[in-house]
Amino acid sequence: MRGFEKHLAEFRARHVEVAAISVDSPEESNKLRASHGYTFTFLSDPRAEVIRRYGVLHAGGGEAGHDIARPAEFLVDSTGAIRWVNLTDDLRIRARPENVLKAIDSLMPAQTSAR
């Protein structure tokens, strides 16, 4: 998350939006954004409905058996198609923003001339 914030300008330069999703309430997300200086979008899915739809539910993974999201990253293009997925098998090992940027550049090269 820290890494995405650090590279946010590079995502924005490619016209790519970053959105973090968890079961946290908007209040909790606000606290996190304030304390860590995150400026990208945080979305709240307290009942894990969207998390379930994306198949990234970690049933009982939270404290006291809460259902939460497992770490995962999806790259969705403007037609709504998924272009790249990262499903880690280790909590600590997340997609590095550099690699997501690389994936964006190789899978959907910028049509700067068209813009």
Place this chain on the structure above:
Amino acid sequence: MPRAAASGESPTSPTQNRDRERAVVFLLNRHACAGLSLDTRPPHSGLKLRDDIGMKRRLNAFVWTGFALTLVAFLSYYFYFLRFPSTRDFPWFNLLLFVAAGVLLGIGLKRAYGDPARYRGKVSGAILGALSLAVFALFCIFNFVLAKSLPASNTAPRTGQQAPAFSLPDANGKPVSLSGMLAGNRAVVLVFYRGYW
């Protein structure tokens, strides 16, 4: 003392007697001084003697430093090294700290058991060593076992499939939809995270 001199086998002159007497008293005095320090060794080396009076057995600093380093190795991962992907994905730096702590503890324990007359730490070393081992085990369980206990995501949409549409409140409670984010952008990166509940 005079009796000792008088019972001498060979006849001695008064001056010889006096000399011998002085020597005996001198020796006795030195032994008495040594006795104060509870030292049974002959008091030939004044320097050593003073050392022993000043500090009984030395504090086994290696044991304590090793234990402290173990705690640092454990806590610094969660409070610091987790921030950087290069030290987070594989905690090599923290494992190095654990190894260093183990070496210190090893030296400390070797001292405590090999030279207990000079070094303390037979009991504290054993306890701290066991605690350090437990902390290291905890670190390994957290990072190499529990971290990998993620459910398989067989139902997750694959590349090429349509991303499920959604609308969720953002941090200010304002609803944000996937299609809304995609409008005017080339793509959106959805980062699912565990959260803080």
